[in-house]
Amino acid sequence: MYMQIDIITALLIAVMLGLIVYAIKSALDYSKKKKETIEQENKPMKIVSIVTCQQNDYTIEREFKEGDFIGKIDGTCPKCNSQMVITKIYSINIEMTQKSFKP
Ligand SMILES: [Zn+2]
Structure with missing residues (x-):
């Protein structure tokens, strides 16, 4: 017991x-x-705006500026002189991008 x-x-x-x-x-x-x-x-973040030509022949990626919005006309295309429009705005992780650019 x-x-x-x-x-x-x-x-x-x-x-x-x-x-x-x-x-x-x-x-x-x-x-x-x-x-x-x-x-x-x-981690450091960067906001990027993608600006695309209306004729779709030219696209640039540049740092986000205050007042940027999707659909905003942002300059003219150096190739065909059409209007350039912001199509995408997103944030990226700087560290990750640097890593992915390494061969
Ligand atoms: Zn163009």
């Missing part, structure tokens, strides 16, 4: 320890993940 209680107590302690270890582990994982997200947010 006494032995049985001992085994049950030992099992309970083992389960409790397992739960504590699991809780600590998941808490550490959570703070790690949180750190990673913060680091990602701090």
Whole structure:
């Protein structure tokens, strides 16, 4: 009888320890993940505007300027003198782009 209680107590302690270890582990994982997200947010970002000729024969990618919007006429095409229109505006991660440009 006494032995049985001992085994049950030992099992309970083992389960409790397992739960504590699991809780600590998941808490550490959570703070790690949180750190990673913060680091990602701090990475340098660049906003780029894509300007395309209405005749679709010329496209440039340039840095976003204040007042840029999709559909805005932005200069004339050096090839055919048609109007250039902003077709896309997006943000890129500078670090990632630098990596992808490496051979
Ligand atoms: Zn053109």
